Amino acid sequence: GRDEMVRRVERVLGEVSLEGFENRTPATLSGGQKQRLAIASVLAIEPRILCLDEPTTDLDPIGKLGIFEIAEDLKDRDDVTLIVVEHETEETLDADRIIVLREGKIVADRPAREVLRDVELLQESSVMPLQVTRYFHEKGLWQGQLPLTPEEGVAEFKRRGWRVSPDRHRELVEADGSREEGYGEPVIEVDGLTHRYPNGLVALDGVDLTVRRGEFLAILGQNGSGKTTLVKHFNGLLKPTEGTVLAGGEKTTEQGLRRLGQTVGYVFQNPDHQIFSDTVSDEVAFGPKIRGMKEDEIEERVDEALAAVSLEGRGDEDPFGLTKGERQRVAVASVLAVRPEVLILDEPTTGLDYAEQRSMMDLVRSLNEAGSTIIAVTHTMWVVAEYAHRAAVVREGRIALQGTVREVFAEEDELRDASLRPPHIVSFGNALGYPVLSVEEMLRVTEEEG
Ligand SMILES: Nc1ncnc2c1ncn2[C@@H]1O[C@H](COP(=O)(O)OP(=O)(O)O)[C@@H](O)[C@H]1O
Ligand SMILES: [Mg+2]
Numbered sequence: 001g002r003d004e005m006v007r008r009v010e011r012v013l014g015e016v017s018l019e020g021f022e023n024r025t026p027a028t029l030s031g032g033q034k035q036r037l038a039i040a041s042v043l044a045i046e047p048r049i050l051c052l053d054e055p056t057t058d059l060d061p062i063g064k065l066g067i068f069e070i071a072e073d074l075k076d077r078d079d080v081t082l083i084v085v086e087h088e089t090e091e092t093l094d095a096d097r098i099i100v101l102r103e104g105k106i107v108a109d110r111p112a113r114e115v116l117r118d119v120e121l122l123q124e125s126s127v128m129p130l131q132v133t134r135y136f137h138e139k140g141l142w143q144g145q146l147p148l149t150p151e152e153g154v155a156e157f158k159r160r161g162w163r164v165s166p167d168r169h170r171e172l173v174e175a176d177g178s179r180e181e182g183y184g185e186p187v188i189e190v191d192g193l194t195h196r197y198p199n200g201l202v203a204l205d206g207v208d209l210t211v212r213r214g215e216f217l218a219i220l221g222q223n224g225s226g227k228t229t230l231v232k233h234f235n236g237l238l239k240p241t242e243g244t245v246l247a248g249g250e251k252t253t254e255q256g257l258r259r260l261g262q263t264v265g266y267v268f269q270n271p272d273h274q275i276f277s278d279t280v281s282d283e284v285a286f287g288p289k290i291r292g293m294k295e296d297e298i299e300e301r302v303d304e305a306l307a308a309v310s311l312e313g314r315g316d317e318d319p320f321g322l323t324k325g326e327r328q329r330v331a332v333a334s335v336l337a338v339r340p341e342v343l344i345l346d347e348p349t350t351g352l353d354y355a356e357q358r359s360m361m362d363l364v365r366s367l368n369e370a371g372s373t374i375i376a377v378t379h380t381m382w383v384v385a386e387y388a389h390r391a392a393v394v395r396e397g398r399i400a401l402q403g404t405v406r407e408v409f410a411e412e413d414e415l416r417d418a419s420l421r422p423p424h425i426v427s428f429g430n431a432l433g434y435p436v437l438s439v440e441e442m443l444r445v446t447e448e449e450g
Contacts, residue, residue, distance in 0.1 A: 012040040016070050031223045032066055039070060050074065051083045068094060087354050089116065089130050090424060093148065100125050117146045126355050128382070131425035135439045139446070150427040157432065160448070164434040168445045172436070176404045179389055184213030187263070187342055187373055188234050192243035195229055195397075203229040205397040206243070213341070216365075216374045218384040218405065221394035222419035227377045228269060230394060231344045234375070235264040248341070258291060265340035269347045269377070271324075271331035280306070280322075280330055281315030287338040305333040309363060325356035332363070342373040349380050361387045382423040385409065385437040393418050410435040 013019050016036040021029070026037060035055060042050060055067050072094055074080050086092055098115040100108040102125045108115050115121070119137040122129040129137070132153035133146050147153040188211040195204040203226045211217055219227050232238040233245045236252045245252045248263040268274040277283035281302050288298045306312050309329035314322075319330050328348060335343060345364060349357040357380065365387055368374045378384060384391060384405060391409075392402040395418040401408050409415070409422045412430055422430070429436035436442045 008044050008046075012043040015043060015073065016040045017066070035067060036070065039067070043074075048079065049081045049083065051085070053085045054087070055084065087127065089122070089128055092116070093130075100127065102126075113148060116148055117143050119143075119146070126353075128354050131382075131423060131439050132428050135425065135428070135442050138439065138443055150424050150431060153424075153428045154431045157428075163447050164429075164432055164445050165447045166434075169434045169436075172441060172445070173406065176389075176406055180404065183215055186210045186246075187213050187248060188375075189246040190230075190233070190243070191245075193230075193233060193240050193245060194242040195226075195233070195238060196241040203397055204233075207394075207397070207399055209392060209399060209402070211342070211373060211375060213373055214368075214371065216368045216387065216389045217376070218388035218391045219375060219377045219394060220379060220381075220384065220391055220408075220418070220420055222379075225394045225418070226397040227394050228346055229397075231266065231346060231375060231377055234342070234344060235266045236260045237266065261287070261338055261340065262291075263340060264342045264344065265335035265338055266344045267328075267331050267335050267346060267348065269350070271327040274331045274334070275319045275327060278318060279315065280311065280317050280319055280333075283319055283330055284315075284334045284337050287334060291338070301337045301339070302333075305337040308336055308367070309333045310359070323356075325352045325360065328352065328356075328360060329363070332360075336367070340372075342375065343367060344375045344377070346377045347379075348376060349378065349383055357383065379420065381421065381426075385423050385426055393420065406435045406437060409437070 009022075010019070013022065016039050018033065018036055018040060021033070026034060029037060039052070039055070052067075052071065068091060071082055071084060074082050075094070075096075084092075084095065092098060092112060093116070095112040098108065098110065098112045099106055100115060100121065107125060108118065108121055116130055117133060119129045119134050130148055132150055133148055136146050136153065136156065137143075145156075147156045188209070190207055190209040193204055193207040194202065196202050207230060219231065221227050229238065233240060233252065234247060236247075236255065236257050239253055247255070247260055252260060275283055277286065284302045284305050285298050288301050293301070302315065303312070306315060309332050311326065311329055311333065319327055322330065332345070332348075343364075348360050348364065352360060361383055364374055364376065376383075376388060388405050390403065391405045393400045393408060393415065400418055401411055401414050409426045410430060412422060412427065415422060421427075425436060425439050425442055429442060434445060436445060
């Protein structure tokens, strides 16, 4: 009856920490809150088995933790079986049992900690192994001894009497420094930028930021912190309420969108908000076409852009028949065809699996190496560590932290305040007093004897 229903709704909203939100329109909830609401609506049916299919892909790192805390609470209720589909290995540490699938076949079905120690099996299955585990695997520990978390890793590192070579670590920091010196002139200059949306919400509040030619900058921050609002000012999609934004040395408000698009290209957060043509090549040709280029010039640019995103020969296909990863590539190609100096990618890896994330970011890296300035909005932290060189953290409409990725990732407390967590290998290095960005860097600086 109705009373029972009201009781259940109250209980499940409590279980997902949404009490007090009973009368909110779902559309006004944040990404994490919507995800909790979806879980609550399933819980209300009181199923015996609850299946969450990649429940956290669109959430920032702390939002992810919230979902896994709910999962953890449910796990302790012995009347509910919880099945979570996930490709981020760091998120699976709390599971009891892990099943690994490869091409439709089960290749492992064992207790979680055993599977997580099987680095080779995970790699062969295109699953990213835990970083601390892979580090010790590369150092030759046998499987049964492998630590899983940064804390376990630090204990094992100290127990073995290993240390970090200060000289080799200094070389990493010096390499960061010479990269910084190699950047060109400022290409985006943001000064005192405030943005108030028509409903009165102040999404940016006095932002100063300079981006130089050749940088690969990651813009980080919690869902709703203002990242998209910020980068939409760079190519004139939004206008400052206060302050100025210069692109290529000129105010964005004093350049036509078409000319501005020649300096700054923006790939939308969701490629489906950008793609509108019936074929891949029409989509990619759009930018050159509206700039009045000749037929053969357009064709050359379309071919070049499709080759850059590994979609050569796919021009006649319907974009909506492609996978999410491929549509993402079409969106990138359509911006590349204009050959802008600066390429902005808004969450380029969201919703992609590990292999697709890698190939998207390898593509972006090769564009950066070929001279493009890259600005990537993301909360996939290993992507930042392995691909970006500078980072700016947005928190409640302000820049809370900026610098080289190594400098920014060393500030774990400030990152946590912005709902961010660095990848495991970074936390491992930080705990030893030496910020590293990858397993390879950690291997390079390790000394087994003093
Ligand atoms: N068109 C809009 N009208 C009103 N508020 C908006 C609009 N777009 C975004 N916001 C709000 O502005 C804030 C920043 O949003 P956004 O820049 O999209 O954040 P992020 O990209 O970091 O997730 C959020 O509180 C969001 O709800
Ligand atoms: Mg956004």
